[in-house]
Amino acid sequence: MIALLRRDLSLAVRAGGGFGLGVAFFLILCTLVPFGVGPDTSALQPIAPGILWLGALLACLLSLDRVFALDYEDGSLDLLATSPLPLEGAVAVKALAHWVTTGLPLILAAPLFGILLHLPPAAILPLLASLALGTPALSMLGAFGAAVTVGLRRGGLLLSLLVLPLYIPTLIFGTEMIRRGQEGGDMGPPLLFLAGITAGVLAVIPFAAAAALRVNLR
Amino acid sequence: MSIWEYANPVKFMRTSGAILPWVVAGAAVCTVTGLIWGFLTPEDFRQGSTVKIVFLHVPAAMMAINIWVMMLVASLIWLIRRHHVSALAAKASAPIGAVMTLIGLITGAVWGQPMWGTWWEWDPRLTSFLILLLFYIGYIALWSAIDDPDSAADLTAVLCLVGSVFALLSRYAVFFWNQGLHQGASLSVQPGERMSAVYRYPLYLTMLGFGLLFLSLLLIRTRTEIRKRRLAALQAREMRA
Numbered sequence: 435m436i437a438l439l440r441r442d443l444s445l446a447v448r449a450g451g452g453f454g455l456g457v458a459f460f461l462i463l464c465t466l467v468p469f470g471v472g473p474d475t476s477a478l479q480p481i482a483p484g485i486l487w488l489g490a491l492l493a494c495l496l497s498l499d500r501v502f503a504l505d506y507e508d509g510s511l512d513l514l515a516t517s518p519l520p521l522e523g524a525v526a527v528k529a530l531a532h533w534v535t536t537g538l539p540l541i542l543a544a545p546l547f548g549i550l551l552h553l554p555p556a557a558i559l560p561l562l563a564s565l566a567l568g569t570p571a572l573s574m575l576g577a578f579g580a581a582v583t584v585g586l587r588r589g590g591l592l593l594s595l596l597v598l599p600l601y602i603p604t605l606i607f608g609t610e611m612i613r614r615g616q617e618g619g620d621m622g623p624p625l626l627f628l629a630g631i632t633a634g635v636l637a638v639i640p641f642a643a644a645a646a647l648r649v650n651l652r
Numbered sequence: 653m654s655i656w657e658y659a660n661p662v663k664f665m666r667t668s669g670a671i672l673p674w675v676v677a678g679a680a681v682c683t684v685t686g687l688i689w690g691f692l693t694p695e696d697f698r699q700g701s702t703v704k705i706v707f708l709h710v711p712a713a714m715m716a717i718n719i720w721v722m723m724l725v726a727s728l729i730w731l732i733r734r735h736h737v738s739a740l741a742a743k744a745s746a747p748i749g750a751v752m753t754l755i756g757l758i759t760g761a762v763w764g765q766p767m768w769g770t771w772w773e774w775d776p777r778l779t780s781f782l783i784l785l786l787f788y789i790g791y792i793a794l795w796s797a798i799d800d801p802d803s804a805a806d807l808t809a810v811l812c813l814v815g816s817v818f819a820l821l822s823r824y825a826v827f828f829w830n831q832g833l834h835q836g837a838s839l840s841v842q843p844g845e846r847m848s849a850v851y852r853y854p855l856y857l858t859m860l861g862f863g864l865l866f867l868s869l870l871l872i873r874t875r876t877e878i879r880k881r882r883l884a885a886l887q888a889r890e891m892r893a
Binding site: 578582583585586589592595596598599600602603606607627631639642645646649650652 | 783786787789790793794797798803806807810811813814815818819821822825826
């Protein structure tokens, strides 16, 4: 499993911009928003949590079709399926590699983007915590969507159609947490819900994704 | 004699062909009399004549949710026992469910405009219905994207399972996000809270009618799917010969 993780990570780095791409997308989005809604603090501050989470979600979505598609095309996915490593484990590793290449850089860069959108300093920590708790769920759900659509021509659009509704609860609790942090409210409930969703997704989705992969490899 | 015998398409075709006229007739009678009866009910003292849209709105909304549950059950049966009729029934019912959701949303908008002064409100119930519509659309899109019928059935069944969990989760997450202005349950068991009998009985009738309507549409569509499958098999045999 560790060998697979290292292989995926080195592939992502060598394929050019695997790490930077999501963050660059995020930066462009945060630059475009003030042009769209106006540069006032009063206009930006209330929508900043939503924009930051939507940016994370879209950046995650953009890189999803790479999770299984390349391995499916060159046949290494078949090798993985026949290897002694259970397919569920392979899915989990793939999702982890996706998270390390897109989720983790986003979390590291998020405080900077929060400042760009006039997020008050008090909300920076909730922002980090909500992204750290929520993005693993995004990667894992995305891996499920990628597993369902892997064999399809033009699966990319279908992938977003299938995955985005699944992101709704994570998005709601993630933004709610930052908003409460910004206003000094009680952050406990959204934090617990977010952690619960991520834990549940990490426990269950690998099985669903592996089942979908088995169907597509048949 | 067990219920699993109906997984045999020949048996299913024979039985469904026999009961279909009765179901269609029942659906027509219940829906038409229910709607006419509902239309003739007196005007509500607060809502005026707009209250009558309830006879379309509530049954459609109820069926929208029930059809998803039925698809979930059918998907489970397909995954566990691999009965083709079950998978085809799930496929056949998705568009009906999507249309029911749309009817619920549109009649709700038409009703909401005079009552709340707005066509759309980001209220938990409305929003979760919109999310349900998104799930239906994704499900239908996945069915139509895959060529091999067995793979399509498998993948959509898995999607339906995962989607059900998240549809439910979204429903409660949305409550967290925004408290709205939709009323609570219309058919509470508590006598003080429920609607008066004048409205309740025609509503029961239309609900029964919509249930039968769904059943007849489902049987018709499933029969069409089975015939399409049979046609494809015949064509494949022709090609090989």
